[in-house]
Amino acid sequence: MSVTSQTLIRVRYAETDAMGIVHHAVYPVWMELGRSDLLRRLGDGYARWEAQGVMLSVAGISLTYRAPARYDELVTVTTRVREASRRKLVFAYEVTRDGVRLAEGETVHIVTGPDGRNRTLPDAMLALVASAL
Amino acid sequence: MSVTSQTLIRVRYAETDAMGIVHHAVYPVWMELGRSDLLRRLGDGYARWEAQGVMLSVAGISLTYRAPARYDELVTVTTRVREASRRKLVFAYEVTRDGVRLAEGETVHIVTGPDGRNRTLPDAMLALVASAL
Amino acid sequence: MSVTSQTLIRVRYAETDAMGIVHHAVYPVWMELGRSDLLRRLGDGYARWEAQGVMLSVAGISLTYRAPARYDELVTVTTRVREASRRKLVFAYEVTRDGVRLAEGETVHIVTGPDGRNRTLPDAMLALVASAL
């Protein structure tokens, strides 16, 4: 059964732009918060992964924007694992406000070491992430 | 014959993250700079479009990351128009450093008014953008 | 008796820089979150102020940094009103982590309308803010 995390975010004034809405480059940052929360919920959290030399480098991102968010609104990022293998992870995200979908997206990650080189995900971490599928 | 613009960007320290490389959410901002430069090259620039009530709302974005950028490096964003119609524009981008491709991406835009509602692109603006195809 | 607000913030990966710590330009954003929370606690919140044509333009900021914050840490911004008059407000902030002070700062605000021109703070709003002194 798929595990998801829900991250509640209060929109910051600094996140808005001259159109009066949240700038589109903010959503990848919110998605990263969601991913961070999902990993924390599944285990030690990504800070611990990094301390053990396991990085999730972002190899791709895609996003569809459906409705704008505005300053001071509360938005929710729902995050789930879409694919998990020893070399690649895919996460999926929905951003909603009061049940209305504002955006959805996906990030693709390659497992690397602190030197930026590809490596494989340790078995225990893979099992953790795969348990959320 | 396709028109492109080239935008030279010096990587800011604030754009790096704890991995020592440029954070992935910075690339949409660089692509926006590229789009801005391309529109300026084609005519009056996007600031003038906005002053006339024509907004290009971002409806979608996708990006593939191939190699990292670091503080103080000079990167180039090459921007081109991929599709142009009265309701929708698509731009394509390449980010390179010394000829090495770091990332490529695409943004999809819906034409809206200042109220966020869909509208159509005035003929003169469409002709301008279409001339770059 | 002075009213303060406490804002709990989880450090975002995007907020770190190549030194491995939170970039110094992030603190003004955190302070703005604190100010936003304090105004919400005192009444309707700043979004309502703006809707009524009352803006708090930032006229000055100062910050002293004492210790770094890192990804995934929980930091607290404690915000208070330092001065309140019809034309000018001053807020003071402390950023702490587990009781350790990371930074402290101050922002000075001039009351303006949506056109950017100076105006005076309506009595009800001034009373609200002054009640926190």
Added chain:
Amino acid sequence: MSVTSQTLIRVRYAETDAMGIVHHAVYPVWMELGRSDLLRRLGDGYARWEAQGVMLSVAGISLTYRAPARYDELVTVTTRVREASRRKLVFAYEVTRDGVRLAEGETVHIVTGPDGRNRTLPDAMLALVASAL
């Protein structure tokens, strides 16, 4: 004779906020660009300092905002060295647009190693910075 650097910056859409102007937390980022340019002008640039284990940690910042900047405008950051010693450097900045002053500020830096501990500035670097006083 005091050496200054001039950094020309095209305002990014992402740097604006819902007030239609550049968000105040962007100015520290612009000042950092100015500081980076001044050090490059004086010698090897800050990237080389870091490679040699010399960091300029930001210990304090202050800014006064006089007039707003808007999307697509060209602003100039003029940077100079105000104080230089083996443990502490102070830089001063002016942000202008067409000769009109938009903001001025100052940053205070403590010399540290990559571990965040205080260290002293190597003589050659101090001489370089002091030559700009």
